[in-house]
Amino acid sequence: MKYTEEHEWLRLEDAIVVVGITEHATTQLGDIVFVELPDVGTTVVKDEEIVVIESVKAASDIMAPIDGEIVEVNEALNDNPSQVNEDAIGAGWFFKIKPSDPSQMDGYMDEAAYNAFIG
């Protein structure tokens, strides 16, 4: 598992990267009430805003952590966005991306570094 400074987690599964946000991020955001996901098949560029999360407090954006193609999105979040709060690193995943340059993952933090980062 890798972590970004934007509080996303990235998990490599069979050459596909699953992306979500960390439990720390969900605690900061509060109850999530709406998630707008990208379309499957979209080609995205690192740092492009591709997900909108609405919590009871405010809207925030999630950026593509790496370049690639969106191959699957978590449709369950359309009806049940609170899954992100309940299981941030499991059922609360956002999208799966087929990386065009897997080495972009290397720059991100491991769990120990992320835990140190959030203090």
Add this chain to the structure above:
Amino acid sequence: MSDLLHTPLHDLHVELGAKMVPFAGYAMPVQYPMGVMNEHTHTREKAGLFDVSHMGQVIIEGSNFETVALELEKLIPVDILGLAENRQRYGFFTNAAGGIMDDLMLANRGDHVFMVVNAGCKDPDIAHLKSNLTGLTVSEIQNRALLALQGPAAERVLGALNPMAANMRFMDVATISLAGAECWVSRSGYTGEDGYEISVPSDQAVALATELLSHVDVEPIGLGARDSLRLEGGLCLYGHDIDTQTTPIQASLNWAIQKVRRTGGDRSGGFPGADVILAELANGASQKRVGLRPDGRAPMREGVQLFAGLDDEMPIGNITSGGFGPTVGGPITMGYVPIEYTAQGTAIFGELRGKRQPLTVMALPFVPSNFKR
């Protein structure tokens, strides 16, 4: 947050694990560990305790109530003289253009008027009162906290501390003893639920709050849930849904202006902006505040522009409050639209992140009020 003011309950909020945020110059709890959604639902189902000590508590005294009422009616377009002793009423200060300077609650306390005004407006409100009232004394109460206990269990909880509380009706006011403190209690609130607002001496506020929170049905509730509760209740937030640019008629607050202050009434007009407000009452306003429900699931918030059609270039209005309504189970908003778009069921659009999304004009409140009338 070192330069922020603290309410008498500040340390209790921190102890309870509240996330504190700056609000109107005060450090206030926006949520507790329970979270906004659960706090909201808890208040609708049981009872929530809110710290609203940041609001201004003001006493206006004169030789007798009649004198005070008639003077105040020069600034506030509601029937104050006709308010029975120990009854409370909603009102607002208007300016010469008919705009709203602040909204407030006022009560006839026999020999004086007790008023509660918004935190962000209290200094200008008090200055406004002092400079415009002749022969009256205006004092801000600074040694009392203000708590709100809201929700269907509120009567049972407060009635257990003093049975007199349970006998009060909606908008009744009384001085009663609660947990050893002399409290000024009104049966009112700003959540759409039954409940009480309790003015308690500052040095006894923590003890009373702790006593109330010890009840199994009572949880502390922050500003986050206070906002979603009042939005579902169709209630205006000053500085957002109403301000100096909106008249009471545009704000759909006609009900707050009693007949006696309208054209043909015994004390018609005589308040700032009466010409504008009475003309709008007679002829209708060009725009009105309405409830609007986004058809989709995406919340639309304050500032979102409203359009009549998908391709219209000019907006017809904008959203003044919006978010997710936990009891409604979806996004809800309030906003201003021209009079021809105010009929229930009218379909319009809001522009969210560059895309036009449909909204439907709805009756307010979104959640039926549960007052003890």
